[in-house]
Amino acid sequence: MKILVSDPVSEKGIAILRQEHDVDVKLKLPPEELVALIPGYDALVVRSETKVTKAVIEAADKLKVIGRAGVGVDNIDVDAATKKGVIVLNAPEGNTMAATEHTMAMMLSLARNIPQAHQSVKSGEWQRGKFVGVEMRGKTLGVLGLGRIGTGVAKRALAMEMKVLAYDPFITADHARALNIELVEFDEVLAGADFITMHLPLTADTKGLFGKETFKKVKPGVRIVNCARGGVIDEAALAEAIKDGIVAGAAIDVFEKEPIDPANPLLAVDKVVLTPHLGASTAEAQVGVAVDVAEGILVALRGEPVTTAVNIAPVPAHVMTVIKPYLGVAEKMGCLAVHLADGRIETVEVEYNGQISEVDTRMLTTAVLKGLLGPILQETVNYVNAPGVAKGRGIKAKEIKSKETANFANLLTVRIRTDKGSHMVAGTLFGKEEARIVMIDGYRVDVDPSGWLLIGPHIDKPGIIGKVGTILGEHSINIAGMQVGRTETAGTSIMVMTVEADLPTPVMLKIKAVDGILGAKLVNFNIG
Numbered sequence: 054m055k056i057l058v059s060d061p062v063s064e065k066g067i068a069i070l071r072q073e074h075d076v077d078v079k080l081k082l083p084p085e086e087l088v089a090l091i092p093g094y095d096a097l098v099v100r101s102e103t104k105v106t107k108a109v110i111e112a113a114d115k116l117k118v119i120g121r122a123g124v125g126v127d128n129i130d131v132d133a134a135t136k137k138g139v140i141v142l143n144a145p146e147g148n149t150m151a152a153t154e155h156t157m158a159m160m161l162s163l164a165r166n167i168p169q170a171h172q173s174v175k176s177g178e179w180q181r182g183k184f185v186g187v188e189m190r191g192k193t194l195g196v197l198g199l200g201r202i203g204t205g206v207a208k209r210a211l212a213m214e215m216k217v218l219a220y221d222p223f224i225t226a227d228h229a230r231a232l233n234i235e236l237v238e239f240d241e242v243l244a245g246a247d248f249i250t251m252h253l254p255l256t257a258d259t260k261g262l263f264g265k266e267t268f269k270k271v272k273p274g275v276r277i278v279n280c281a282r283g284g285v286i287d288e289a290a291l292a293e294a295i296k297d298g299i300v301a302g303a304a305i306d307v308f309e310k311e312p313i314d315p316a317n318p319l320l321a322v323d324k325v326v327l328t329p330h331l332g333a334s335t336a337e338a339q340v341g342v343a344v345d346v347a348e349g350i351l352v353a354l355r356g357e358p359v360t361t362a363v364n365i366a367p368v369p370a371h372v373m374t375v376i377k378p379y380l381g382v383a384e385k386m387g388c389l390a391v392h393l394a395d396g397r398i399e400t401v402e403v404e405y406n407g408q409i410s411e412v413d414t415r416m417l418t419t420a421v422l423k424g425l426l427g428p429i430l431q432e433t434v435n436y437v438n439a440p441g442v443a444k445g446r447g448i449k450a451k452e453i454k455s456k457e458t459a460n461f462a463n464l465l466t467v468r469i470r471t472d473k474g475s476h477m478v479a480g481t482l483f484g485k486e487e488a489r490i491v492m493i494d495g496y497r498v499d500v501d502p503s504g505w506l507l508i509g510p511h512i513d514k515p516g517i518i519g520k521v522g523t524i525l526g527e528h529s530i531n532i533a534g535m536q537v538g539r540t541e542t543a544g545t546s547i548m549v550m551t552v553e554a555d556l557p558t559p560v561m562l563k564i565k566a567v568d569g570i571l572g573a574k575l576v577n578f579n580i581g
């Protein structure tokens with residue numbers, strides 16, 4: 054497969070990609086050139102410079118995965134990627150320390166006017182009185198966003214004998230308490246902090262979080278550090294607040310427009326320390342993110358579940374160990390169920406029995422939906438977009454869970470309701486990985502879901518199976534396996550035949566016309 058790398062990424066990561074695929078490195082591509090090139094690629098690797106817009110994603114007919122060698126994915130239209138079934142994954146941990154240390158460097162530079170003093174000495178001056186700074190010890194640091202980097206910064210601030218307040222509505226008070234940090238409301242950070250540092254993603258909620266009105270609530274003389282994303286602070290409002298003396302200074306690594314706009318108002322104020330988005334720029338971080346993203350891309354291109362995908366519900370490693378063996382059978386059950394359906398599917402219910410019911414099974418339910426929607430839609434349906442595609446088609450998916458199980462250690466049952474009736478399929482694993490369908494529409498069976506399966510419910514009387522066999526023989530179609538399933542109540546049975554080729558429509562029509570056959574379905578399990 055072909056991979057395009059469009060931002061500077063460490064050779065160590067590229068070498069990993071080259072072990073399995075062809076890699077082209079093309080940097081600084083104009084937007085229209087990226088749109089023109091992308092149809093030829095299966096994967097795209099970026100940092101923050103390439104803008105992966107809707108236009109790029111819509112043109113990307115073969116694209117399966119976008120890998121971000123870093124954290125922030127605000128330069129990628131993740132919604133467009135999700136709709137198209139393109140996995141977006143990042144490398145969330147490789148540059149945490151780099152960004153944490155850069156934040157500390159920026160904070161100290163700001164407190165002690167280091168860049169300005171450096172420039173002054175370089176220009177031949179010796180002005181000791183002009184650059185008197187402030188101490189960090191004893192000051193209050195407000196951390197906005199107590200994630201990986203925010204936590205790293207908070208720990209270092211505590212070591213410098215600062216008091217730390219943090220605002221992050223998505224973490225628990227326990228997490229903060231364990232760190233000796235007080236979790237407070239946004240306005241309390243504003244009112245109490247001598248230094249404020251941002252460590253939030255740029256989202257619809259955080260865009261412009263720090264605007265004109267916010268500066269009215271800060272402690273006068275506050276110093277502001279932003280090594281997260283430019284859009285979180287309104288740059289004009291910040292420049293104004295510095296000029297008005299409300300803010301004593303700011304250290305900024307990230308900007309609304311990058312490379313920085315020459316008209317950026319921050320360039321016109323003195324009390325600022327600016328770096329060109331250097332937070333992740335250490336030798337160690339660049340190797341770390343490149344290796345992590347390359348490994349993620351290889352997993353994605355193999356069609357295996359990715360743990361660092363940002364547009365699939367994250368699955369912790371211990372849960373993945375339990376559910377991964379069942380992903381294949383779940384998908385095949387979805388595929389079988391949709392072939393049984395006659396009408397418009399309204400609901401899909403997946404029941405989990407046994408120990409598997411004790412873990413988060415959403416990814417398995419997604420696998421069922423993927424198997425169910427794949428055969429009926431033109432568009433790519435995968436782990437990324439299957440829940441959204443189902444919802445968009447008005448299909449309600451639901452899970453039922455019970456630890457109780459009769460005959461199998463773990464049993465999955467898919468029930469679908471259409472506007473014309475209901476169908477069910479139950480499946481499990483024999484041993485560690487042998488997929489088995491053990492029930493179809495109430496008939497007990499023991500079927501390996503692979504290849505082509507001919508399913509024929511019929512009246513339980515002699516001669517019917519023989520007639521179907523004869524039709525297949527007449528068309529030189531080999532039967533690789535066959536069994537008859539029965540229900541508790543006699544009267545009807547189901548024949549399930551594994552055939553070695555696709556059955557043309559005339560053959561299917563002949564089979565359906567056999568006296569006593571109650572409908573015949575052909576399921577193709579050769580799903581990608």
Ligand SMILES: NC(=O)C1=CN([C@@H]2O[C@H](COP(=O)(O)OP(=O)(O)OC[C@H]3O[C@@H](n4cnc5c(N)ncnc54)[C@H](O)[C@@H]3O)[C@@H](O)[C@H]2O)C=CC1
Binds near residue numbers: 123197
């Ligand atoms: N300057 C640079 O080169 C780098 C910048 N970054 C940026 O730093 C930021 C933080 O990165 P990480 O700590 O790795 O991410 P993270 O995901 O570990 O932490 C982000 C935190 O922000 C919190 N958050 C989200 N929305 C919020 C809201 N509306 N209000 C308050 N808190 C909110 C989350 O709960 C989470 O705890 C990201 O924007 C990332 O892009 C990351 C690496 C390098």
Ligand SMILES: O=C(O)C(=O)COP(=O)(O)O
Binds near residue numbers: 100101123126330
């Ligand atoms: O990882 C992040 O979010 C960063 O901001 C780093 O950006 P970069 O990879 O250096 O362009």
